[in-house]
Amino acid sequence: MKDIKIGTTDLIIIIIYIIGILAIGLFSVRKNKMTSNNYFLAGRSLKWLIVGTALFASNISTIHMVGLAASGYNEGLVWGNFEWMAVFTLILLALIFAPFYFKTKISTLPEFMEKRYGPASRTFVAFMGIVAALFIHLGMSLYAGAVVFESFFGINVYISIFLISLITAIYTVIGGLKAVMITETVQTVILISGAVLLTIFGILALPEHGITSFALFKAALKEGQLSMLHSAASIKALSPKGADSGLTWYAVFLGYPVLGIWYWCTDQTHVQRVLSARSLEDAQKGSLFAGVLKILPVFILILPGVIGYVLYKDIIGTDANQTFPILITHLLPVGIKGIVAAALLSALMSVVAAALNSSATLVSVDIVKRYRPKTSDKEQVLVGRIAAVVIMIVAMLWSTQGGNFASIFEAINKIAAAMAPPITTVFLLGVFSKRGTKEASIITLYVGFLLGIISFCLDYVPISGKMYITEGLGIPFMMQAWWLFCINCLIYYIVSYLTPKPDPEAISQCTWDSPISVITQGKFKGIGDVRFLAGLLLIFLIIMYAIFR
Template sequence: MNDIKIDTIDLVIIIVYIIGILFIGLWSVRKSKMTSENYFLAGRGLKWVVVGAALFASNISTIHMVGLAASGYNDGLVWGNFEWMAVFTLILLGLIFAPFYIKTRISTLPEFLEKRYGPSSRTFVAIMGILAALFIHMGMSLYAGAVVFESFFGISMINSIILISVITTIYTVVGGLKAVMVTESIQTIILIIGAISITVFGILALSEHGITTFVAFKAAAKEGQLSMLHTSSSLKAISATAASTGLTWYAVLLGYPVMGIWYWCTDQTHVQRVLGARSLDDAQKGSLFAGALKILPVFILVLPGVIGYVLFKDNIGTDANQTFPILIKELLPIGLKGIVAAALLAALMSVLAAALNSSATLVSVDIVKRLKPSTTDKQQVLYGRIAAVVIMILAMFWSTQGGKFTSIFEAINKIAAAMAPPITTVFLLGVFSKRGTKEAAIVTLWVGFLLGVISFCLDFVPISGHMYLTDGLGIPFMMQAWWLFCVNCVIYYTVSYMTPKPDPKAIAECTWESPLAVITKGKLTGIFDNRLLAGYLLLVMVILYIIFE
């Protein structure tokens, strides 16, 4: 990557951001009594704007900011489907899952599974949640951030890892979820401003090069680079790398929801923000607000990559990872470079804080409290803080291994494709199927997990030496997620009908009366009823997909 010369003004902005976010994180909880509910769920008093902003910030990491620009340069807007399809799963979070999460007043997602199925499922998903936070959300994000700051600004990888980890750990460990949420709200604003600035200056640069219309822009880009939906042949027309992604329209339509429901609706790292909402209305509106925000990354993270191809392909060449730094170097004036650097920090720190707080919650609530029921409220907070420090240290060590992966962004998605299907199955069918049993849940989780591990290993070149599923059978990772989900559904229903019916109390508390009840239950409360807001958001997405089909 090209090093970016840091001006004094930009350096001051970065330092002010680091000191400011640490101060705000600690100041936000200066008068808070640290009960377990305050520490892990911010006292269940979060408003919908904060819930939505924090959901968005907990997702956008440095990997997204750099990786999506590189993907836009290579393959175009097709990678933006990971952002736009998230809108649909966030609607599912708000309308289908949030009502049960708020009604049952759970502290963790595994706790919900215990109410629906029993303790065995809770233990399994709690452990999986901790591992996902450690190995995916924290370790890989920390490595990617360190690489970026070393490449962009000449800060050594080890120093970057230590500095970012220490600062994030301090306000997360001391302040709990409230400190995380307050800082994430601020980081969302910084992140969006930083990303928008690149897009705006990129569009202005296009005008300076005589590209003043969308038609001219499309002509200057690769064929299909500005399209969201593709067939196998249209992907091949873009590039060999685009063809290898397997991101056809049907793979996105079938495979992403399997991964997205796990990621957005059942993963503690993200859903903990919803659990801290002050009411069901705030939980639902927060989810929908996050969905609206997820429209932006296509235009402020992926589109700049296409602009980079049109303007700087001679400089960038075949190393797409240079796209983001070159855009910063060539387009942004002094001062804005510092804001973008702050945005990169914001993206990384928000993800780390979210994963750190959620994993501490899982350890304290789902493991320590269950193994030792006599644990006091004060002790729970202490164990949570200790767990957070230990997990961060482990993530720091794991992050040093990130260089062994050829593509972190793709590796994370492939891990998700293997991990998500069984968890998505037991949660989704759990809230809709009145016949699903505790035996079906635990068998599905274990067998589904083993099948996912096998499929991942068969397609992971460092282990198998060949991509047997993608190249051999023509089943890319998105379709692997879909077919694994189908197999898990068969396992779930087969075991369910071979075992006694579930507890009627669990069904009444955790399952919809019918699929239509999601939108028909209760009278509409006006034009801002959450079901209508979801409808408006769906309409916007349909229009956008028609424009960028």
Template sequence: MVLGLPDIIVVVVFLAVILGTGVYVATREKMTSGNYFLAGRSLSWPLIGASLFAANISTIHLVGLAASGYTDGLVWGNFEWGAPFILIILGLVFAPFYFKNKISTLPEFLERRYSGASRTFLAVMGLFTALMVHIGLSLYAGAVVLEQFFGINIFLSLLVISVIVVIYTVLGGLKSVVMLDAIQSSILLVGAVIMTVFALLELPKHGIHKYTDLVHAVRPGQLDMLQSGDQASGGLTWYAVLLGYPILGIWYWCGDQTIVQRVLGAKSKRDAMTGPVFAGFLKILPVFIMVFPGVLGYVLFKDIIGENSNDTLPVLINQLLPAGLRGLVAAALLAAVMSTVSSALNSSGTLVAIDIFKRIKPNLSGRSQLLIGRVSTLFVMVLAMLWSTQGGKFTSIFEAINTVLSMVSPPIATVFILGVFWKRGTRQAAFSTLVLGFVLGVVVFCINFFKTSGDGIYLIQLIRDIHFLMQAVFLFIICTANFVVVSFLTPPPSPKAISTLTLEKPMSFITKGKLTGYTDPRLLAGLLVVVMAILYLIFG
């Protein structure tokens, strides 16, 4: 598929608006280290929520969710509908601690709660995931999609995307990133909605006039969110989702600097709490406008798509959209790449400047931190571009991401959850858990990735047969057991030292303090839970 002139104009205008807006935001006020890393702590809840949504949705989402909807159905939407519950935890549990303690980075939070060793470990892991997953794989996926969809050379795509993102990220820092995330998330939603509407309008031409007609036209279970037993598509049983997703989600939404950094830049505690809840409402949408179109693709064009599920989105674009609107969807794909990459770049610069250089030299000036942040952003981008060229060696981008998530999430989720909810957790327990979890995660990663080795060994084959979500569950159980045992074997932390870093009681994040009106974050979170319960009752 090659873009026509109207589509090219739309894409060029989009890129010009993004670049122009980014430069404008960067130059309208004096740039300081506080502005660069945390947007001067001036972010309102709508910007935080939109930016959280945009930073999460990558090109991998747009293509992968459509492909998953085509092959397996709505069940993959559980990764989207699981997010609102974890975002509530971010907003009500973690955000108040981050804001109250004026945390600049998540590794800094671990140092205050545990020790400097835990801070260093999390900073290194944050840089690793930003470089390998958020930037490298996202760049590769975006470039491949643009080449396959629109005939744009993959290396040219990498270069253009990287240059534009680097310009507004290096110049404007988090403020530019968040402002542009708001624009990009709007483009994403508009493009996805247009695709869904055109697909729905096409149904009557294929003899589908009501919902029961659609049920008979799809695969068995393709419209079910919750599945079990042998009928579970892709191994996504209801219990694997229920037990496994929260572990991955706690790391991703509550403990990953790339995602949480916009919460750290909130201008008030209410904004820090409400922004994630707003993002939770936005995360309801992808099931309907990203996964469901894949189901419609099966109904409308299965004879064209065949077994090549990754062609679902390009076939939908090619078959349904007129000139001009194709360019809008191309802009949505670019927006998905740029928002994810820019968020990871800014967080990388923050981690390097604050968690590495400032710890080596505590008296480092704000101007020096700003310079280090910008230089390290460029350096990380170059490394990520080099790494992204190797993306073709993976049989599946989803597979690569999932294996990395299974390796990283369990130990980090353990130390964050138990660190806040359990006052007895010690610094020795946290560091040993991070190290043990990382080592076990590397072993699991190697077993999953190098599938040609270890054949015939029962234990290796047993691990490979376990779904990645359940792998994360078992690793989390091991990490939790280690954390509890080591905590009881080592001296407890000083109550005064952790008084502002732990909950008074397990449910005090809900019960403490009077409600402040209809917009109280706790009430909004309760509304979100009710909405999600209704949706699962309808589609489960």
């Protein structure tokens, strides 16, 4: 990646940002008595605005900012489906899942699994949550971010990993979830501001290159580069390996919800922000606000890559990963570069802090407290802090192996496609089906993960030597997720009807009476009603898809 020269002014801005984030994180909890409730759930006191911005920040990493620009350069807005379909799953989080998470007063997602299915399912989901946080959210984010920062500062990747980990761990370990979420709110503002500035400077540079109208801009692009929805033929025309990406319109609408429900509705790293809300309404509105924010990346993270194709394709050539640094080098003046660099730091630190705190919560609440019920409140906090330090160290060590992967994006996507289907199945069917049994849950989880591992190994080149499913059978990773989900649903229902029906009273707080109850239950509160707001957001999403189809 092309080196970016950081001047004194920009460096001062970056240093001020780092000191400021540390100060905000520690200052935000200075008067708090550090109980387990405060440390792991921010005292369940946060308003919807903080919940929403923290949800958004816990998702957007440094590699998103660089990777989405590269994707925009190569294939265009089609990669925005990962952002816009997240809006749909955040609506599901607000309407379908959040009411039960609050009603059952859970601290972790595995705890909900125990209330719905029993302790075996809780143990399994807790273990998988820690694995996901450690190997995906922490390890790969650290490595990818360090590679980016090597371009900015010329610092060795391993030193970058150490410095970023140390800075983030200080306020996360000491301050707990409230410190993490307050800093994430600030980081969201910086992240969006930096991305917006880069987009604006890119648009302002177009006339200098002879692009004075939208028609000229579109004419300078590849066919379909501004389209969100593609057939297999049209996506392949954009990129030789386009069809293998699994971004056809039907793969997006069938496969992404399987990944998205796991990622946004059942993963501790993200849902912990919802559990910290002061009320159910704040949790729901926070989820919807995060959905509103997820509309933005198409225009401030992917569109700059499309603009980069118009402005600098002769410089960038076939190395799309150069898009982001070249945009910064050629477009941004002194001072603005520092803000964008701070935005990159914000993206990485927010993801790392979120994963670190959530995994520490799982260790303390779902493992230590569960198997040692007499653990005191003070001991729980101590265990959480120790777990955070240990997990951070392990993640740092694992992240140094990132260079051994041919493609980090490929590895993450395929891991997600393997992990998501069984968890999505047991959570989604668990809240809608009163017939679902504890045996159905645990068998679906075990068999589903076994099938996921098999599909991962068959399709991951460093292991199998060939992509047997994607290339051999023509089934890309998102469609693999969809078909695995269908198989898991079949397993779930077969086992449910072969095993004793659960006690309706025991699971009444964990299931909807019927699917329509999501909309009809409770008195309508006017235009501020969560259901009305969710409907508006869904309509807006449909309109956006109609415009950019």
